[in-house]
Amino acid sequence: xxxxxxxxxxxxxxxxxxxxxxxxxxxxxxxxxxxxxxxxxxxxxxxxxxxxxxxxxxxxxxxxxxxxxxxxxxxxxxxxxxxxxxxxxxxxxxxxxxxxxxxxxxxxxxxxxxxxxxxxxxxxxxxxxxxxxxxxxxxxxxxxxxxxxxxxxxxxxxxxxxxxxxxxxxxxxxxxxxxxxxxxxxxxxxxxxxxxxxxxxxxxxxxxxxxxxxxxxxxxxxxxxxxxxxxxxxxxxxxxxxxxxxxxxxxxxxxxxxxxxxxxxxxxxxxxxxxx
Numbered sequence: 001x002x003x004x005x006x007x008x009x010x011x012x013x014x015x016x017x018x019x020x021x022x023x024x025x026x027x028x029x030x031x032x033x034x035x036x037x038x039x040x041x042x043x044x045x046x047x048x049x050x051x052x053x054x055x056x057x058x059x060x061x062x063x064x065x066x067x068x069x070x071x072x073x074x075x076x077x078x079x080x081x082x083x084x085x086x087x088x089x090x091x092x093x094x095x096x097x098x099x100x101x102x103x104x105x106x107x108x109x110x111x112x113x114x115x116x117x118x119x120x121x122x123x124x125x126x127x128x129x130x131x132x133x134x135x136x137x138x139x140x141x142x143x144x145x146x147x148x149x150x151x152x153x154x155x156x157x158x159x160x161x162x163x164x165x166x167x168x169x170x171x172x173x174x175x176x177x178x179x180x181x182x183x184x185x186x187x188x189x190x191x192x193x194x195x196x197x198x199x200x201x202x203x204x205x206x207x208x209x210x211x212x213x214x215x216x217x218x219x220x221x222x223x224x225x226x227x228x229x230x231x232x233x234x235x236x237x238x239x240x241x242x243x244x245x246x247x248x249x250x251x252x253x254x255x256x257x258x259x260x261x262x263x264x265x266x267x268x269x270x271x272x273x274x275x276x
Contacts, residue, residue, distance in 0.1 A: 020166035077206045078213035085221040092240040132208045136198040160191035189248035196255040218242040
């Protein structure tokens, strides 16, 4: 493994800690310029990558970004979180942990969400898309070139989790160890599944679409009973919440199944080439 790349990875963790401290003191690090979100942490990430790339002469893998939008695939992964949330809802109803909540104006709620989708895609380019390019298109790809596939998934997902964790408001986790574990597990599963999507499609657009779909559609389907968002189903149990243990477990389980299949398929191809 390239020592400079490892130092780059550690630098990302340090940046995450710095912005976590800023978040602790409630210092604003996100601004809007002409309705475009500017996240100082994302800018720091890009700047760090640019500096290391220039010094180390890393060859950036821009193929994932060159593969322009594939409408069918991206919409598939955008709506995929709804299917996963649907599984959580079904299980929750069976165990009497989730209940249906009548929405005052169903049509308005759905249309408002749908009309917001294009703007969410546009305005998240400066955050989500940049993160997917760095963490999936570069960091995961670099680990994959120099390490085992399992190590690549775990290491890149851990770095991603630490990077994302600094955005979590302190009052959500302060003095609550279980909440800390819950959020950490959720972020890790998102990173793990996004890497699986990237490996499957060889494009960051699909993992980007999945993340946008997660933050856009999950609150529409399922939320906490005490939550402010209108949703069709509510629960009091974090196990069955939209970013709860069950949802995260589904993501992680599917990713592991895909990984086992991917390794088996590659081993079969390798054995066939050796035989030939």
